Amino acid sequence: MKLPALALSALTLAAALGLSGLAAGAARAEAIKVAVTPGPHAQILEAVKPIAAKNGLDIQIVEFSDYVVPNAALASGEIQANSFQHKPYLDAQIADRGYKITPVGYTVNFPIGIYSKTYKSFDAIPVGATIAIPNDPTNGGRVLLLLADKGIIKVDPKAGVKASVADILENPKKFKFVEIDAAQLPRSLPDVDAAGINTNYAKEAGLDPVKDPILREEPKGPYVNVIAVRTEDKDKPWVKTLVESYQSPEVKTFILDTFKGAVLPSW
Template sequence: MKKKILFTSMILVGLLNAIELKVGASPVPHAQILEVVKDELKEKGVELIIVPFTDYVTPNLALNDGAIDANYFQHLPYMEKMIKDRGLKIKEIAKIHIEPLGIYSKRFKSLEGLKDGARVAIPNDPTNASRALILLHNEGIIKLKDPNNLACTTLDIVDNPKKIKIVQIEAPLLPRMLGDVDLAVINGNYAFQAGLSHKNALALEDERSAYANIIAISENTSPQKMQALQKLIKAIQSYKIATFIYKKYQGEVIPVFKIDKAAK
């Protein structure tokens, strides 16, 4: 009985002394994944506070300003571009998953049926626009000067046999544009939120994509916060979370970390 009381007391003391960790995240799938590890982290002395963001700019500014301790919403090329443009002092600490970019259409059942002069919507932020152009190149719709250039733009298109018209739209709005364009290149998380299945995509990125979603932190992270962050990463890069991702998202989201089945 005394041992039980002592154990309970130790847990309560641990909770009272928990390190608070604020992590900015997009609602889907990032915040959902973080929710799964909340209780586990609490038992390990980390109070995880999930701060939702619905855009691609504010989370990095908040991280740079110290308003949050980490963020989980973006891929590395996007973060690197923002660091270059804004002089941010942030860095990657872990790769978690990829949300395959897909080509969707309400008008065509295959890319072979695409007509001349078709309107194709892609994301308007620079890194996801480049990503979309590379996918269009890989599918033979356009030809880029260098398809390995992760900073390519529409100016790098050297051949456009079907004379498609590319329209750049804010990424979250792309699913709503499907009825107004011939094709839309949509990020996996926004496709999932809109009820679009990767099984209905006319083309998808594969796991070799350079666009794995990451956890980012400030370059000025304290040793205490770093310990808490390492616990967060260990909890996420686990068999439990890999299984959760596969079951919940059914291929719309794919873990990229190595799974330690012995730790399940």
């Protein structure tokens, strides 16, 4: 049966609309969820987001307020990537929890600092003072290694980046070290003589990570932050797009201009 010309036109239009709909769907940006901690990591990823969008990747930013959940969420498939941790911390999480997670690109370095509400210099801190450090192994060890690097304590070299209070060999000033959740360390400052605080939590608490520390880590060593994904995803095209968008000249300029040395690009 021959269809009327009007019916043929309607079918042709419907087919064209269907094809254009398929084309639009094919061109639609791929969406991924990326976990960060509040502060600089979140701010930087906001700067990455429009660059990634131009490259066909829609980044949905998910903020977690601690260091434990982002890797658990990644391993379970709740998110597709995270950007919040340095490699020693990720290595420790993988060793302790068996996560199949892989670092795929370097991001930034946050030189850790020791802060005090009471003392203007570390030399002024008295014998027997209380110093708070992060309660996760790698960041707590990082503070201890900072003190060891400055000759204040001596740490067993075999401990490496996993140094703990138990690895202190010499403590001439008999400091008492208390371990506190990293996010709570700024709030602990009125109750301790000093505290080693990660840059993101220092900034979130209104501290200046360049001017306020009475002791500050040198911008060297293994504590460079990474983008991490599930190992099974590491070769997917969106991973390359995410890393290249992060490691773009525009993002590097944003980091340098925004954080004034408190956060350093590491690629």
